[in-house]
Amino acid sequence: MYLALYRKYRPASFADVVSQPHVTRTLQNEVSQGKTAHAYLFTGSRGTGKTTCAKILAMAVNCEHPIDGDPCHECESCKAIAEGATLDVMEIDAASNNGVDNIRQLREEANYTPAQCRYRVYIIDEVHMLSDGAFNALLKIMEEPPPHVKFILATTEVHKIPVTILSRCQRFDFHRIRAEDIAKRLLYIADNEPFTLTEDAASLIARLSDGGMRDAISLLDQCASFSNEITAQTVVDAAGVAGRDDLFALTDCVIRADAAGAIEQIGVLYEKAKDLSVLLSELCVHFRNLMLVHTMKDVSAVLTVSPEEEARIKEQASSLPLSSVLSALTQMRETLDQMGKTADRRLLLELCFVRLCTPSLNRDETAMLSRLDRLEATVRTLRETGIPVQTKTPAHTATAPSEYPESKPASLPKQTAEPVQNTPPQAQSSPVIIPETPEAPSEQAQPEQMQSEQTKPEPVQPARVQPAHEILPFAQWDEVLLLLAKTGGPLYGILQSARAFTDGVTIYIDSSSAFAASMFKQEGNAAKFLDAAEQVTGIRYKLRVKGAKAKKAQADPLLDVLKKAQDAGVEIHAES
Known part of the structure; x- marks a missing residue:
């Protein structure tokens, strides 16, 4: 029978656990020194090794010949626990056994001495799912536990655990696993399996797993079923995610304010059955990288991308001010939250990019500050390059807003005789004033009237340019x-x-x-x-x-x- 890779390669000793040295070293020392506590609480995000460490600890405290705090895997207790053939080590799912009666039954069983092992170990997974009554029942036995009983509680939502339970446990916080550590583990697995894995593909899987080793190995297993030669493109096709080029293309649409181009790109990805919520999550990561480029001097140590992608990210960051990046991140996160409440995810994503590509539609404070920052940056750049910046238009050159543009596009006037070249800035210091050409005297005008008008002193007229x-x-x-x-x-x-x-x-x-x-x-x-x-x-x-x-x-x-x-x-x- 086929065994899933994440089960096949589950760590069997503390040394095999990845990226949790603060946890594994402490537990090893406690086992080797005989100072193990009666209750432990393991907390952290999914796939970081909580249940794995709980099983290793249960095996280690019952091992007849532990090796530097690790189980030997050779004694009868280790073999029985590994095969699940003993009732002294029980793994309980609190999500389906969360009632008072379940905990009462546990309390009754805990009074009996172990049948085969040294300790009776209860691993309660997702302990935050217990009801209030169940927590109260569990608290009683954790206050005064029998000497042969140990509890290992695991949860992803530690804030839901009552403080009375927390105060009676040794708490260990499991960190998200670093992407480079996940990639190394995936390459190790690929070396021992009948398929190949490129470094780019391993890095991409590591980024998609969001710090969870189990998610990464499960995705690797899925890609191995898709093709025996796993490349970055294989991961994109098998996982249904957007490629890096698609993320750069959508970001370019935001830079160019090209809403139509962004919608077309989203349509192409939608036709390829890409998961739009995953696409938006990847875009959030991409814009986070743009934010890091703006805020950090040495960003290479933080970005888990290839040198070529890092150069493209820096190029895009130079075209988007930090305020625009922050505004885009805010809108993307809000849209991602809304996607879980509706079935029409494509429409939400399209509306998001229409707003991103049309800054004038955004009236929130972040967007307004972004537009002001772009305006200030433009004025600063012009002054640095020596181009004069006019901060206030003279009253006599102001043009009524209704004069441009007209409600109907004006057709180009017909060409006539003499061409007039544009006057360079040095030759003309004041704006052009559109003249009002005086009407010529009519043919019926009397000579005397024309002569009298000519004798009148001409009023001073402002200079006009024909x-x-x-x-x-x-x-x-x-x-x-x-x-x-x-x-x-x-x-x-x-x-x-x-x-x-x-x-x-x-x-x-x-x-x-x-x-x-x-x-x-x-x-x-x-x-x-x-x-x-x-x-x-x-x-x-x-x-x-x-x-x-x-x-x-x-x-x-x-x-x-x-x-x-x-x-x-x-x-x-x-x-x-």
Whole structure:
């Protein structure tokens, strides 16, 4: 009969237990010195060795010839305990035996002396599941136990244990097992089994196990059934998780503010039957790595990734400020909590990424601070590079918000004669003022009237610059886009594929995106673009936007997400 790997390779001595030296060394010394307590409490997360150490301790205290605190595995007691052929060592599941009557029966049996071994050992697993009455019954025998009885309690939720029980036990906290230790153990198992395991695959399994050795070995067993040659791709296919490239791709969508691209990527992973909750958990780990890059000087010792992945993580961290990373982590954790309460996990994940890729939708404090940090970083960068930053627009150059953009995208004006080149910042220090051309006198005007008007002193008029009439490509377009990219906002992603023209007074944007015109209608986007253009050229332009016609709703993944949200009862507010 086939034996699962986690049972086959369960440690048989304290020396085999991984990453718990503070526990194993203490227990070994107590056994070798004959100073074992009557009650122990083992606590920690799943798969860290609590039950394994309890069985080794039960065998060690009853061993006839212990070796440095470890059982010999040769005496009759060790063999009987290992085969489960003795009633002196009992393992009780508190989840199914949590009543008062079960503990009363245990108390009656405990009064009898052991039949074969030196001690009667009761291993109570998941002890926090006992009822209040059962805890009170257990407390009585733990206060004054018979000399031949020892209790070993194991739990993952120590906060549910009454303090009266805790005070009568020696408590040992089991730590999560380090990923590198798990990987070494997996490679050791693979060397003794008829399959191969690469180091990258072992590291990936170790990361997915979240510090639990049992989970890691069980996943290794699953991958071995999938293929005899276990690589990182084998783990991805067998476990149904996203690959590292998918995590980097989704993070790039957040950096570019590309909500449509993120939704398409999620759709591809959904069609491959990837577990979206596991995907979001992996993304949380990935963004945690980005956070560590921002906050730690030597991050190599903390990141359990290859050098190539570490370089990619640092590159992405340089494009996302720490405040944005923290805001994204908060939203991901909230979405992960909500996934356990609904069946439509895809919709929740898509809504999460729409918010991540559209910072203007986020009104919480963390998101607002993130946007302010990006703005301050942009101003700081511009000042360091010597680009003048105008913090306040003069009143006479201010343009009414209603003038850009218009409700309907303006078509490009027809080209006429004389081309006018953009004036460089050194040559023109003040923004361009759009002139109001005076009407010429009509042909019916009397000569006397015209002459009298000519004799009047002309009023002092502000200097005006005549508008250019020929539309030429906007020469500084790439510089403006580069400046917008540093802000991390959505404008850069929308305008990457657009073209820009100017007549010296107005910038005409011709975009193939159906969202271009609506994007500039959002508060502040038009001003942000014109500010960037003014910082590059020194000219305060007007703005006209022409976008492509909107596609059908079912063909646009972003509109599809919003429709799904409305159907699910989520209230959608459109920003004006």
